[in-house]
């Protein structure tokens with residue numbers, strides 16, 4: 224079991240509130256802490272492993288230059304956007320943008336790109352820790368949205384991102400209004416070497432242990448939406464060994480596209 228704690232910072236009420244909410248210990252001295260740590264670094268909630276500095280750190284930053292660079296390119300060429308059905312035409316944006324449920328929201332990167340492409344995205348995340356990182360990133364993005372240099376893109380995207388309370392999508396999905404697409408990107412058990420290369424993935428794997436592989440999500444999603452898209456490593460076997468109707472392969476990932484229950488009307 225991974226030990227997880229929150230760094231105590233005198234005068235920072237947020238760390239105390241978070242410890243209470245997540246029911247985690249607050250520690251003053253991180254010197255000997257062997258496990259994972261949540262701390263506010265430069266005002267940003269960050270997950271790290273202080274005794275293993277090469278493990279890197281994880282936080283959510285929707286103003287990150289790599290993400291804004293992706294937004295500046297043609298979003299219609301993003302594989303995840305193509306896989307769900309493309310950018311939403313301008314005529315639909317104001318009245319009835321199609322809805323998509325990201326049932327494995329993680330750090331919200333795919334959800335953000337999809338919202339930028341015009342989709343109304345509902346995000347579900349089971350891990351209270353990942354959820355806290357994502358919520359913190361959204362909050363900082365809302366503040367940044369009021370700064371002139373970010374105004375245009377963040378002010379359009381953020382209202383289309385809806386993060387629900389932490390919960391298991393297996394339980395929550397059936398309770399939600401129907402969406403045009405359900406998107407799944409469950410954890411993939413990474414080889415140690417590959418995980419070390421992608422540092423943040425390593426921390427997330429460590430945090431989740433054997434959980435988070437998305438067992439049972441695909442059959443459920445297929446019963447609830449007309450279209451389901453699953454992100455997989457490029458060469459991985461299909462989720463639950465279910466063969467997709469089509470696949471889009473990118474540089475590192477593959478997007479498997481499934482036809483779900485035909486009776487599910489879009490909302």
Ligand SMILES: C[S@@+](CC[C@H](N)C(=O)[O-])C[C@H]1O[C@@H](n2cnc3c(N)ncnc32)[C@H](O)[C@@H]1O
Nearest residue numbers: 327329330331332333348349391392408410435
């Ligand atoms: C690989 S990450 C998703 C990354 C995300 N697509 C992004 O762009 O940042 C997978 C996430 O799915 C979540 N997850 C797995 N099974 C879930 C379930 N049944 N319900 C909700 N979340 C789940 C895990 O907790 C993990 O945070």
